[in-house]
Amino acid sequence: MPELPEAETIVRGLASPLSGARITGVRILRPDLVDGPLPSFRQGLHRAGIEEVTRRGKNIVLRLDTGARLVVNLGMSGRLLWRPEPPGDPPPSHPGVILDVEGGNPAAGVPSSSPCSAGTLVYNDPRRFGRLRLLAPDAWARWSSTLGPEPLSSTFTAAALEESLQGTRSPLRSFLLDQRKVAGVGNIYASEACFLAGLHPRTPSNKVHGQGARRLHRGLRRVLREAVEGGGTTLRDYRTAQGWEGSHQHRLRVYGREGRPCPHCSAPIERIVFSNRSAYFCPRCQGTNP
DNA sequence: CGTGCCCCCTGTCAGC
């Protein structure tokens, strides 16, 4: 489900309640969601302090005072929900892992008589494609190094992207979905970035050079920044840590818009399927199937 | 080694 902008939005919503908090309880309702041995997962989290909430690609990362990191990948339907005490909303439908937390900052916008908050962090996932893993510092470093550059970082340049594109003949959409090439891009923003770059999603990656690579770099960063500003794209499952919908679904240019007019030229948007996934594009602005 | 395909699982919706 979530791509970089959705993960970033969740991270921002968790920073206040979780930073400086302590995990006081670990409840594992769906053991298949935990990667690795259950006892070490449980013991590694219990009584640990949370120092920072960050992100790597599409993954939400809680850095603990033990040096370990809890890495949460939401798969297609995962949610990571902060439920302050006392809970205002009904409990979510498919809880998989619940962390009891004490001592963070009060939930933003929620009046509180005490300077600290207590609540639960619920990982909810009907389809159970998501995974939670607890990584020691060396394992974290190894895992992080398998992911490509962060597309919104200053080190992600058009020149670096162009060089990486030359390494494969596979379709541009496949390149963008490959987390080893660029971290955090999924199916929605891959289509959106190809559109902004004026490149057909099937274009062989190594045929994208020069101006094309610069347009792709610019379009990718633009759409990811816009989507972060909009709080992510809610098509069905995605919610923020507070359970709210994003708003970027109203700003999608081509994704999910088969038959609707292209925002540039009004030609009907087309949908094609390859690698078992849909890609949306404007046949006029993005050329024909190469 | 790189690449593409299948599958993991549940929920929803269109069409009959």
Place this chain on the structure above:
DNA sequence: TGCTGACAGGGGGCAC
């Protein structure tokens, strides 16, 4: 109303 099939934002494993 109820059944069936298509489809869904991800990613690991495997065959080629």
